[in-house]
Amino acid sequence: MNWIKKTLKIGEKIKTLLKKRPTKDEIKNSEWISCCKGPVLKKDMENNLWVCPSCNKHHRISCKQRFDIIFGKNNYEILKTPTPQDDPLQWKDTKSYKDRLKDARIKTGMDCGIMVVNSKIDNINVTAAASDFAFIGGSVRAAEGDALLTGIQHAIDNQHPFINFTSGGGMRMFESLISLSQMTRVTLAINELKNNNLPYLVVMCDPCAGGITGSYAMIGDIHFAEPGALVAFAGARVIQGTVKEELPEGFQKSEYVQKTGFIDAIVERKELKEKINSILSILLKKNSDISSIPDETSEDVRTITKAAS
Numbered sequence: 001m002n003w004i005k006k007t008l009k010i011g012e013k014i015k016t017l018l019k020k021r022p023t024k025d026e027i028k029n030s031e032w033i034s035c036c037k038g039p040v041l042k043k044d045m046e047n048n049l050w051v052c053p054s055c056n057k058h059h060r061i062s063c064k065q066r067f068d069i070i071f072g073k074n075n076y077e078i079l080k081t082p083t084p085q086d087d088p089l090q091w092k093d094t095k096s097y098k099d100r101l102k103d104a105r106i107k108t109g110m111d112c113g114i115m116v117v118n119s120k121i122d123n124i125n126v127t128a129a130a131s132d133f134a135f136i137g138g139s140v141r142a143a144e145g146d147a148l149l150t151g152i153q154h155a156i157d158n159q160h161p162f163i164n165f166t167s168g169g170g171m172r173m174f175e176s177l178i179s180l181s182q183m184t185r186v187t188l189a190i191n192e193l194k195n196n197n198l199p200y201l202v203v204m205c206d207p208c209a210g211g212i213t214g215s216y217a218m219i220g221d222i223h224f225a226e227p228g229a230l231v232a233f234a235g236a237r238v239i240q241g242t243v244k245e246e247l248p249e250g251f252q253k254s255e256y257v258q259k260t261g262f263i264d265a266i267v268e269r270k271e272l273k274e275k276i277n278s279i280l281s282i283l284l285k286k287n288s289d290i291s292s293i294p295d296e297t298s299e300d301v302r303t304i305t306k307a308a309s
């Protein structure tokens, strides 16, 4: 066989390989999902809360899947959030921003990348927000900022703690400064939450990066993170290029970030609900040990003191 025939044969092989690759739709509609040891049945993965039984990888999940796990299936009320104008800068690159938004809405069934709900963890009323990475990488624009503000205002109005399951690549640069200003808006809103003495819990989910880590994901009263979640501001390659040093193993993984003091605890997905519940019980003094300590100004103590005198 001469070299021309050999090259043609290799070309044919490559063509067949490329042809055999499944399309995005085929992957989405398949009953299988891929992880470390090859395909795993989606049903098995779902029963394990979308955590790989072999390598413990916490797969990315949608907002509804997240809330179903924490609050119970459909056991929450989805709050309506504002819909600001799409594409204020008339952005277009390889594809128009309007088309990207349209595709993301079809793919996720959401108007924006953040969903806000009102629900309960055991007997504690909470307001919670979660991001969907499938909605343009979980990036934040005016709509996502407004969604968070709606959630925080709801928490203040109802005196609820606010739980934020943060994830996403950062601010959405298709909206330039409008996106960047969401960091300040949400930070100011969280300050209001704190002025009202309401707990603000952050659960960092994979990936949590850019302006999200640079603002509202890092100012919680308590910071939880899922195992192996990427928690970063700038990308590792950018940092390595700047400092010109080899970065340590596991750099920017939640376990590493915990060692640097930015994360309080790494919590497995199956234990999140219980951990959130117990920390809220302590912060809201609903824990039986804590609530048994008498408050000097409480009605009961005043009655007892009066009776004793």
Ligand SMILES: [Zn+2]
Binding pocket: 035, 036, 037, 052, 053, 054, 055, 056, 057
């Ligand atoms: Zn795996």
